[in-house]
Amino acid sequence: MFMAVESTLPTPFRTPASDKDAKALQFIEEMTKNVDSVQERVLREILSRNAETEYLKRFILNGATDRETFKSRIPVVTYEDIQPEIQRIANGDKSPIFSAHPISEFLTSSGTSAGERKLMPTIHEEMDRRQLLYSLLMPVMNLYVPGLDKGKGLYFLFVKAETKTPGGLLARPVLTSYYNSDHFKTRPYDPFNVYTSPNEAILCVDSFQSMYAQMLCGLIMRNEVLRVGAVFASGLLRAIHFLQNNWKQLAHDIATGTLNPKITDAPVRECMRKILKPNPELAQFVTMECYEENWECIIKRIWPRTKYLDVIVTGAMAQYIPTLEYYSGGLPMACTMYASSECYFGLNLNPMCKPSEVTYTIMPNMAYFEFLPRESSTSCLVDLADVEVGKEYELILTTYAGLCRYRVGDILRVTGFHNAAPQFRFIRRKNVLLSIESDKTDEAELQNAIENASLLLKEFNTSVVEYTSYADTKQIPGHYVIYWELLVKDSANAPTDDVLNRCCLQIEEPLNSVYRQSRVADNSTGPLEIRVVENGTFEELMDYAISRGASINQYEVPRCVSFTPIMELLNSRVVSKHFSPDLPHWTPERRR
Structure with a gap:
């Protein structure tokens, strides 16, 4: 079983870290070798299950599940095209408009329409699909960085404000949804995926209290930290800036074993009571490192065992790379996955590459993918298996939750293939200034x-x-x-x-x-x-x-x-x- 992995994933460490990793890597191999047949199956499943929805019936598919009929009858759409139907669901219409499965909540996109976050309808099983992609990240990373089970990850993770639509459905960012789910809160112990931040700190909606508790835990466990990260590069820089502004109070809390009175969230105070003990020696160390305000290499100095930074530094985040290099002393920056509110797309099979060389392999089981060629005389959409190296495309998406031929707005360039699966470089968001x-x-x-x-x-x-x-x-x-x-x-x-x-x-x-x-x-x-x-x-x-x-x-x-x-x-x-x-x-x- 390992031979397929070894022959196609060129890494310094050839052997999977565990049987669990070997199974995950074998799954990646199977998916990427059979891209077109997997995509055909995914489209068939989506069209079959949603055949009786209002949206698909509108285009008279008559039960057809083949690509040719689908492409000839279903139009390519933007958010504005389907916004009236989305608004009906938000207002409480429970009829099967897009999906035969009930809409469980709305995921709010960072993209906007008329100044408001876009509402992306989702269904319960999509959480399983997202969890599946998460489960593939560490098996790939373990091929490149050994020993990640010998310490913890200091990740600055946050939830944002939730609202309810007039019809009573939750509307919240995709990561807020994930962190509040049982998939995250009751996740089984995995020695390769242990965080310094307790769930209570991550789930605190007050951004100051959440950051304070997470930074405090990171300082207390400084000698256990093997990787430091946030979702975006800007989020990690914000954490460093927070340390610059609050190190005196953090050192005081560590020295005395008492928690800053500004931290009023009861679950956070309770979990910190079990973690925070007087440690004058550590408090003096933090003071010595921060007092002179020399912040070059501060990540390496405070967390000396750190092997890499786990942050998105592609697209608009590339502007933060020089600053991160300054604070980290040139630590590698790993971009591990490519995802959005609409869908989780794929992962980086070479996560320790240079930021300028990051490519993502789209997993064909996540949704049905089509690609609109950029700067081409034809408007014909291309299937995932048929894109060409060197060309740029706009990503078009059909999901199990009912989005059909939806323009995500991401511009991607094909850089190569892993088995039969194309690898893409994220170029930019369409129309973003x-x-x-x-x-x-x-x-x-x-x-x-x-x-x-x-x-x-x-x-x-x-x-x-x-x-x-x-x-x-x-x-x-x-x-x-x-x-x-x-x-x-x-x-x-x-x-x-x-x-x-x-x-x-x-x-x-x-x-x-x-x-x-x-x-x-x-x-x-x-x-x-x-x-x-x-x-x-x-x-x-x-x-x-x-x-x-x-x-x-x-x-x-x-x-x-x-x-x-x-x-x-x-x-x-x-x-x-x-x-x-x-x-x-x-x-x-x-x-x-």
Whole structure:
């Protein structure tokens, strides 16, 4: 049984760590060798079980479960196309609209529609499918990093606010759903998957109390930690920033064996009572490491046995790689899986590769996958087994929960194959302009927000001539920067600093709920900044672009910038800086 694993997974450690690992690796081999037949079976199962749903009956499949009929009759859709049906389910309609199985809850996407998180209907059995993918991660990692059963993982994991739809269904992020499930809370003991953070700390909805307890446990168990992680790179950096701001109180708690009175959550206090004991020596160590405020290699220094960081550093998260390298002293960064609210897709079979080389192998049993070629004259969708190396595609999804030919919005590039299964590099989210963490702001949304803020300038006879934007992640937390060139028609009545500060808040208010939650509840995004630049700056920007070969007839101002020479030009022309003076409005409830 091991031969198939050894012959196709080129790793330094050839033997599976256990019989359980061997079975998981054999499952990966079977799935990736039989991609097309597995996909055919998955589509047949989805269409058979959901044949009597309102959505499929609308397209008169007449019980057909073959690909040809499916592709010829079912349209490719966006969220907006199916939003009326989703709203009916949210309002309490229990008829089989998308799925023959009851909708168990909604998973809220980080993508938004009309400023609110998208609601993705799911069914109970999808949790089993997600758990199956999780169960494959450590068997793969154990091939590359030996001895992970000899210590613990320090993972900063968090739940977010839950709401209920008018019909009474829970609406919450996919990870909040998973952490609250029995799959996570009552998971069997696995020596390769032991966390320093107790469930009570992870499940505390107050982000400060949760982070404090998890960091405290990580410090207490510092010599047991073998890997440090969070879901996103930005989340791990936020944890380091939290340590920078709170190390004195954490050291005090460790020295005295008493818990910070700001931690009021009863389950957290109770579990910490069993873990926290006076340890003056450890408290002195934490103080010595943090007191001089030299944070280079801080992860290695505090958790010296750490073998790697487990974080997503692909897509928008790639911007955090240099900062993570600074704090970790160059530890490897493992991106282990590819998932979204709509579906868990696949895993990285070479998790210790460089961040720039991360590829994901989509598991064909998770859903039915199709791919829309980018920059192609044909609009014909391609099956999973038929994609071509080097080409880019938009991912299209059909799920057991009832999504049919749904455009996820992810752009992927095929880099190769593992057996018959293509491996993809995540390129970007379609139409996303700015992103700090899970927030995704597109061009139309930013344009609307700029117009909203510019209304404050009217009474000063001032207008926005031109603008661009930048996601500044050099500081923690990161924040949006807007470069404004203003036309002030009456210099004696120019907008004041206070007005321009309020313009920052006016830009934030109409942005989507994911952005506003990151500002208000998660503290993962800092106050928005406006940098006013000298008149003529954007003409210089155009001149620079033309000097590099852009056509003067086709030149458009880039609405987001990151290229170093352009950043240097813009920053050299800044005449004033302004920050949002307050938090934008946000509540867990969706706008009705």
